[in-house]
Amino acid sequence: xxxxxxxxxxxxxxxNATTSLVFGAVAVVGLVLCLVRARADLDERTAPMAGLVxxxxxxxxxxxxxxxxxxxxxxxxxxxxxxxxGPWVGTVCIAIVLLVQALLFADGGLTxxxxxxxxxxxxxVFTGYGVALLLRRVARRSRSGLVATAFVxxxxxxxxxxxxxxxxxxxxxxxGAGLGTVFALMVGLHALIGVGEGVITAxxxxxxxxxxxxxxxxxxxxxxxxxxxSAPATPAxxxxx
Amino acid sequence: MGAGHAHPLxxxxxxxxxxxxxxxxxxxxxxxVVCVVATPREAFPVFAGYLVLLLGVWVAARIPxxxxxxxxxxxxxxxxxxxxxxxxxxxxxxxxxxxxxSEPGLLGAWNILVKGTLGVLTSxxxxxxxxxxxxxxxxxxxxxxxxxxxxATLMLRYVDVIAGEARRMRLARVARGHDPRFLWQAxxxxxxxxxxxxxxxxxxxxxxxxxxxxxxTGAMPVLAENRTTRRDWxxxxxxxxxxxxxxxxxxxxx
Numbered sequence: 001x002x003x004x005x006x007x008x009x010x011x012x013x014x015x016n017a018t019t020s021l022v023f024g025a026v027a028v029v030g031l032v033l034c035l036v037r038a039r040a041d042l043d044e045r046t047a048p049m050a051g052l053v054x055x056x057x058x059x060x061x062x063x064x065x066x067x068x069x070x071x072x073x074x075x076x077x078x079x080x081x082x083x084x085x086g087p088w089v090g091t092v093c094i095a096i097v098l099l100v101q102a103l104l105f106a107d108g109g110l111t112x113x114x115x116x117x118x119x120x121x122x123x124x125v126f127t128g129y130g131v132a133l134l135l136r137r138v139a140r141r142s143r144s145g146l147v148a149t150a151f152v153x154x155x156x157x158x159x160x161x162x163x164x165x166x167x168x169x170x171x172x173x174x175x176g177a178g179l180g181t182v183f184a185l186m187v188g189l190h191a192l193i194g195v196g197e198g199v200i201t202a203x204x205x206x207x208x209x210x211x212x213x214x215x216x217x218x219x220x221x222x223x224x225x226x227x228x229x230s231a232p233a234t235p236a237x238x239x240x241x
Numbered sequence: 242m243g244a245g246h247a248h249p250l251x252x253x254x255x256x257x258x259x260x261x262x263x264x265x266x267x268x269x270x271x272x273x274v275v276c277v278v279a280t281p282r283e284a285f286p287v288f289a290g291y292l293v294l295l296l297g298v299w300v301a302a303r304i305p306x307x308x309x310x311x312x313x314x315x316x317x318x319x320x321x322x323x324x325x326x327x328x329x330x331x332x333x334x335x336x337x338x339x340x341x342x343s344e345p346g347l348l349g350a351w352n353i354l355v356k357g358t359l360g361v362l363t364s365x366x367x368x369x370x371x372x373x374x375x376x377x378x379x380x381x382x383x384x385x386x387x388x389x390x391x392x393a394t395l396m397l398r399y400v401d402v403i404a405g406e407a408r409r410m411r412l413a414r415v416a417r418g419h420d421p422r423f424l425w426q427a428x429x430x431x432x433x434x435x436x437x438x439x440x441x442x443x444x445x446x447x448x449x450x451x452x453x454x455x456x457x458t459g460a461m462p463v464l465a466e467n468r469t470t471r472r473d474w475x476x477x478x479x480x481x482x483x484x485x486x487x488x489x490x491x492x493x494x495x
Contacts, residue, residue, distance in 0.1 A: 017279045035386050042388065047459075048449040051395025052442050055403055058396060089392075096393050103267065103367060103376060111278045111360070200434055207435025212442070 017111070019171050024114030030122045031095055037088035041217075046085060049215055053081050054093040060200065061097060075193065076120050076161060079128030079154035080201045084208065086217040087129040094121035119164035128157035132218055140222050147206040149218075154201035158194035162186050250312060250368040257476070258302035258370045262469040263379025265477035270367040276484040277359045282352040284491035291359050294483050295366065302370050309369065313361050373397055381460060382469070391459040398452075399445050406441045 042050060057077035077097075081090030095117050102113050131153040132139065139149035166183055209216050258266075280287055299306060335342055371379070377397070381390050410433055419429065 017275075020278065035388055038388060044449075044453075047391065048395065048399075048445045049442065050392050051449070052399050052402075052438075052445045054392055054396035055399035056438060056441070058400060059403055092388060093392060093396075096389060096396060100393060100396070103270075103364065111274050203432075203435040204438045207439050208442070211439045215442070 019168060020111045020114055022114075022171075023118045023168060024111075027095070027114040027117035027122065031092065031117065034088045034091040038086075038092050041086050041089050045215075046089070050085050050089050050093055053077075053084050053090075054096055056204075057081060057094060058097045058100065061101070075197045075200060076124050076158055077197075077201075078120065078124030078157040078161060079132065079150065079197070080204060082125045082129035082157075083132050083150055083153065083201075083205050083218045084216060087125050090125045090129070091121045094125055115165075115168050119161050119168070123164045124157050124161035127160040128153045131156045136218065139218055143206065143209055146209050146216075146219070147202045150205040151198035151202040154198040155191075155194040158197050159187060159190045162190040250365060251372055252304055252308065252369040254303050254370075256301060256303045256370070258298060258366075261370075261477050262382070262473050263371050263375040264382040265469065265473050266367055266371055267376070267379050267383065269477045269481050270363050272478075272481045273484045274360050274363050276481070276488040277356055277363075280356075280488045280491040281495035282348055282355070284495040287487050287491040287494070288355050288359065290487045290490075291484065292362075294480055294487070295359070295362050298366055298480055302366065304366070304369050309362065309365050312365055312369075313358070387459060394459075395445075395449070398448065399441065402445050402448060403437070403441045406444060407437055410437060410440070 057080065060075045060077055062074075076094075078090070078094060081093045084090075085093065098113060098116050098120060102116075132149055135145075135149040135152065138145040140146075163183075163186070166186060205216065209219065213219050213222075277288075277291055280291075296306070299309060335344055335347075377390055377394055380393070414429060
């Protein structure tokens with residue numbers, strides 16, 4: 001049997017009402033947790049970064065293409081936000097992108113918001129961050145290490161996030177498709193998307209780390225502390241420290 | 242450079258629907274779509290009822306039907322492949338115009354198509370009658386966490402910053418002898434994506450400081466002190482009541 005449904009952004013009616021409700025609840029609980037933790041991460045310097053990352057992901061997600069009925073594929077940005085602003089703020093960022101897309105641009109369904117947030121915000125961001133944490137030692141050693149980490153994190157994030165869809169579809173899909181084929185198709189398609197995602201994530205993270213490493217969440221605490229060296233006190237130096 | 246006060250899906254009009262408080266419209270749109278999704282797919286006439294209901298709202302909002310239909314092509318990437326379902330779906334099959342079509346496949350395609358379309362039309366109606374700023378105020382009044390509205394506001398502001406910065410970088414490339422054709426621009430844009438991000442961040446940082454120095458505290462200022470009355474809610478939720486009745490009808494007849 002040939003399959004018909006896979007992939008990321010779901011529209012209304014792709015899974016049944018009960019499944020929408022259950023994953024709506026999952027999304028709300030997850031988001032509340034993230035919001036509580038995110039508050040501590042957001043200050044004057046990181047607020048514009050969170051806004052910009054969100055706008056960036058929003059722009060990137062606008063480019064989407066049909067994968068199969070009721071679902072479209074696009075870049076996700078989960079690993080990008082996780083590395084730049086951390087998993088808590090990052091999850092909130094992606095959830096906002098999805099919310100605004102659903103409300104303003106009619107992208108993805110309003111009732112599919114719960115499943116979309118679960119896949120792309122919760123699963124996506126935390127997978128990306130988990131991979132980045134595992135590779136943190138590499139990432140902190142050099143910039144090429146960081147770029148490689150970003151690529152791998154983005155790739156894994158895309159593939160794992162799409163698996164969330166299979167689970168939701170298995171629970172309450174409203175088309176009649178075989179799970180095995182959904183699974184196989186999805187891994188193939190999202191491996192492709194994941195490579196594109198990895199390239200863009202790596203390029204962006206690399207550029208930010210080159211200019212403003214202080215803004216990269218993953219690199220927090222790696223900056224060499226400023227050392228004050230006392231100069232021989234001469235009247236001409238004017239007490240410059 | 243202009244700040245983002247309008248979005249491409251907004252239709253500037255004055256109508257009872259435009260004047261409704263944004264939070265009422267958000268709730269109404271959401272509940273309306275919930276009704277549509279909860280309707281069994283075999284209840285064909287009910288879906289026509291939903292469409293008539295939306296037509297009524299468009300008349301009240303003075304939105305031309307053609308205007309909204311042209312914008313509904315957004316949905317295409319989602320549903321274009323629903324065409325495949327009847328051909329690839331499981332048995333039993335029916336003959337139609339010499340083609341062998343799968344019955345569950347046809348129903349599945351119809352389900353995605355009709356619910357997706359009604360959902361998109363509802364969101365478009367909300368977007369057409371509500372400017373971006375009001376939408377944020379609406380989310381604020383629905384007690385969305387302050388952090389969410391803050392990031393959402395910055396995001397909508399920064400979409401313009403990124404677009405402006407991308408335009409400037411393109412102009413700079415052209416000025417240096419780059420000859421961009423339709424698809425070939427993509428390569429240069431992709432290679433410049435990191436630079437675009439850093440440039441946008443630095444501009445965005447200045448925008449943020451400018452906002453702070455003008456008294457922005459993270460929340461949208463409430464300019465008009467219009468209190469939301471019980472009547473507003475009643476007006477806004479009236480179409481939802483009709484939609485709920487339709488959904489119940491659907492369960493009865495299916």
